[in-house]
Amino acid sequence: MANTYCTATNTGKGFFTHEDRQNFFLAGHPGDVWVVGNNAAGISWINRVSGTAKTKAEAQAIVDAEIDEAIVAFDALTADAQARNIKPVKYTLS
């Protein structure tokens, strides 16, 4: 499996470093979901940031729920406000 999944709160400076970016794939998503390269460095990072492991389906569900919420918020905007914002779109995690 190329990637693994977790939730973790971005705590700011040092949350992910240049060295981390060299050592494993990392991509953040709504809901504090992180897609992490499934190697020793990636797993070590999840432990370092006190991440909570998720299955891909669980991670996808969190992202979908966040985007659903953003879509509801977008739909509630006035037409003028919608025109100057971008409607969120669901997507599939890698």
Place this chain on the structure above:
Amino acid sequence: MATYKGIQGYKVEYLSADPPDSTSVGQLWYNDSGSGAFKIGTSVSGSWSAGGALNTARSMMGGTGSQTAALAFFGAAPGDPSGAVLVSEEYNGTAWTNSTSGTSRRYNGGSIGQTSTDAGYAGGYGAPPPPLGKAFTEVWNGSSWTEKGDLNSGRQGFFGGAGTTTAGLVAGSGPADGATETFNGTCWTETANLITARQYAPVTGATQDAAMCVGGYGVPAASPYSNGPGSRIGITETWNGTSWTHVSGTLNLGRISAALSGTTTAAIIAGGSTGDPAPPTTTTATAETWDGSSWTTVGSLGAAEEEMGSSRTGGNTTALSFGGNPGGSISATEEWTDPIYTIKTVTVS
């Protein structure tokens, strides 16, 4: 026992302290004869790392300064009655600190200035009643905001700007009519329009006479750059103080509302909303660097974002992206550094 000099014909240099990272690449040395360890300097391609979080999550804000001394100002924030914030924040390379507030709540305004002590915010969306596109200008001197002359027309949909608070420039805003205005510290003057009118198009530049406008949307259907209604384009125009010129370098991924930092000869753009050649749009994490003639895809942001603020100086080697919107305003900051210098220890025993 064979020695390094006996095998290679050279002695490894002894240094009492490591040399600076940037000058150590390719060098081999040791510090402690008893450790049995050599050190070697290396460099690898750039990447984005996490920086300190803004105190107020926001998007569509102004930004100036460098990776280690930046300013974030104004912007949109959910929860505020007007949807916009006033408080400024200063970054020291590690953390953001709240600073003095401006007086006119706006977001999506044009930001001029190059340092954390010289910034200006022009136009942008304001609170109702309509017209929502404002013309106000406020200038920051490092300690307070002062109102200056208005833009010649209420405008919004800016991302960035160029020059300083005594010689600035904004362009790439809505309505997508290509309007460009220059600022002399007191008032704004309309000047030559962009060749390809567009809005939400990032702008950067060190001076009023050397700016660039990249990407955007709202391009008229008749334009050869249009890929259909709402498409995000990747064209680049440069400004020489008199007129805009289309240059051949085009973004590898057309985008709007991205973080753009640097100059007409060295810049980096990251994130934004894509949809090239056509919608549906998505938020991207990708980044590209500009060397004065072409864009090259480089390491991506840690998370896909759009509508961020950005630093202004640092060329294509250092930059900041802060705040933004992946479905709601956020506080995250990311720091770009290229190359990454590392001193590695090589154990030989």
